[in-house]
Amino acid sequence: MLKKILIAYASRTGSTTEVAERIGETLKGLGFEVEVKNVKEVTTISHYDGIIIGSAVRMFKLLPETMRFANRFRKEIQNKPVAYFIVCLTMQEDTEKSRTQAKKYIKPLLEIKEPVGVGLFGGKMDYSKLSFIWRILFKGKIPEGDFRDWNAIIDWATSLAETLTKVE
Ligand SMILES: Cc1cc2nc3c(=O)[nH]c(=O)nc-3n(C[C@H](O)[C@H](O)[C@H](O)COP(=O)(O)O)c2cc1C
Numbered sequence: 001m002l003k004k005i006l007i008a009y010a011s012r013t014g015s016t017t018e019v020a021e022r023i024g025e026t027l028k029g030l031g032f033e034v035e036v037k038n039v040k041e042v043t044t045i046s047h048y049d050g051i052i053i054g055s056a057v058r059m060f061k062l063l064p065e066t067m068r069f070a071n072r073f074r075k076e077i078q079n080k081p082v083a084y085f086i087v088c089l090t091m092q093e094d095t096e097k098s099r100t101q102a103k104k105y106i107k108p109l110l111e112i113k114e115p116v117g118v119g120l121f122g123g124k125m126d127y128s129k130l131s132f133i134w135r136i137l138f139k140g141k142i143p144e145g146d147f148r149d150w151n152a153i154i155d156w157a158t159s160l161a162e163t164l165t166k167v168e
Helices: 015-029 064-072 096-110 132-138 150-166
Strands: 004-010 033-038 050-058 082-088 117-122
Touching: 004 015, 004 064, 015 033, 015 050, 015 082, 015 150, 050 064, 050 096, 064 096, 082 096, 082 150, 096 117, 117 150
Parallel strands: 004 033, 004 050, 050 082, 082 117
Antiparallel strands: none
């Protein structure tokens, strides 16, 4: 069984950080050793058995540091199981249409390595955490609220744990 898992996330206003932490707690509860780190803080991945990369989405793209991280460790992750998750407002409702759109965001990661799991999660819009300019641009157009479905996040982490357990 794979033991040591890195969850490397990229976040601007903290909601992806909390999702990464919840996935980490779930995996720990299932017997894994987990470290949860911002992608910017990761200097090596050699001692992990598996990598989970998570990113917020902004302006139809993964955060740029997510791809910098994936490209930096592109070679090394070829030899380890990886899983990806994104946190975005597109997934505020889990429908076929929203999944189709969210899958487009995650495509650059899929091109780096085929994952053992992909999580598409609703995010959180908190105007108080945005700069003045975004607040003006979004007000009245983008709904404020927390659309993270913690049960879906925990279920995903639980089924990922099962998959990781089976990887040789
Ligand atoms: C400036 C800005 C741009 C965003 N662009 C998108 C987008 O293109 N597609 C989407 O689904 N969500 C978009 N979102 C919603 C975020 O993905 C969502 O709020 C997410 O929870 C933010 O994660 P974070 O708190 O970890 O930064 C955007 C949010 C902001 C503030």
